[in-house]
Amino acid sequence: MASVAAGYLPILLFLGVAVILSTAFVVLPMVASRFTGSSKPNPEKLSEYECGFPAFEDSRAQFDVRFYLVAILFIIFDLEAAFLYPWAVALGGIGFAGWAAMMVFLIELAVGFAYAWKKGALEWE
Structure with a gap:
């Protein structure tokens, strides 16, 4: 025990x-x-220090959905770059199957990009 x-x-x-x-x-x-x-706290400590002028709106204001769409698109294309670098380094060892898999991935990515472009997700008014 x-x-x-x-x-x-x-x-x-x-x-x-x-x-x-x-x-x-x-x-x-x-x-x-x-x-x-x-x-x-005192007024000097609570003063604005980043932008130099008082806030003109409530900090809990809602953002336009386009901010989120741009952020999501950035993440998608950033991940594409993160997948392309190791793929390019290992391309000699993975052969045709690895090349074909990446081409399918890039085609899917291009179709998604074309869809977002056609829907106007990349346009800013």
Whole structure:
């Protein structure tokens, strides 16, 4: 029975260290902010620092759906580039089957691009 409990000792030590470290990473910044005075707001601390002028709208305003469409299209074409680099490096080893699979992928991507273009997802008014 003692050997079974001894087998769990490294796991329990690991969990204990993880709990102590995670608690320290949460509590220590809060304690440091109390000592440095960042928890005492004043007008100078609350002023705009990124753009230099007060916000003219509510920060919870809804964005136009085109922002999301452009972001999704960017991610799609960014992933295409991420797939093309390793494919180009390994092309000598993967042979015709790898080349054909990438051509099918690029054709699907081109069809999707043409569809988005025809629907007007790339146009900005």
